[in-house]
Amino acid sequence: MAAQDYDSQLLESVSVRRRRLRDAVLFGAQRQRRSLDERLGKVFAGIVVAAVLCAGCVGWSFVSHRLIGKSPYGSPVQPSSSPSVASSAR
Secondary structure: OHHHHHHHHHHHHHHHHHHHHHHHHHHOOOHHHHHHHHHHHHHHHHHHHHHHHHHHHHHHHHHHHHHHOEOOOOOEOOOOHHHHHHHHHO
16 A cells, blocks of 8 residues: 555656656746746636637527527517418418
8 A cells, every 4th residue: 555655656746847847948937927828828718618608508598498489588489380380271
């Protein structure tokens, strides 16, 4: 059990060291730029996720109201085939 803990700690420390070395090679002494780039990436990803969620909610609302047969504005939605079927039956 202790050997597995040591192995996992060793692997984690190696991955942290590699990430730090990679960041040092890529950014050098520009640590502020790196943190700003990371924050901007997270903000952009958050905006994209929020837009996708909003579009999904609007789409789900539209589809569910079409399936139920109610308009979100209070008047019932009639399928385009209903008036022609009703008028041809008379």
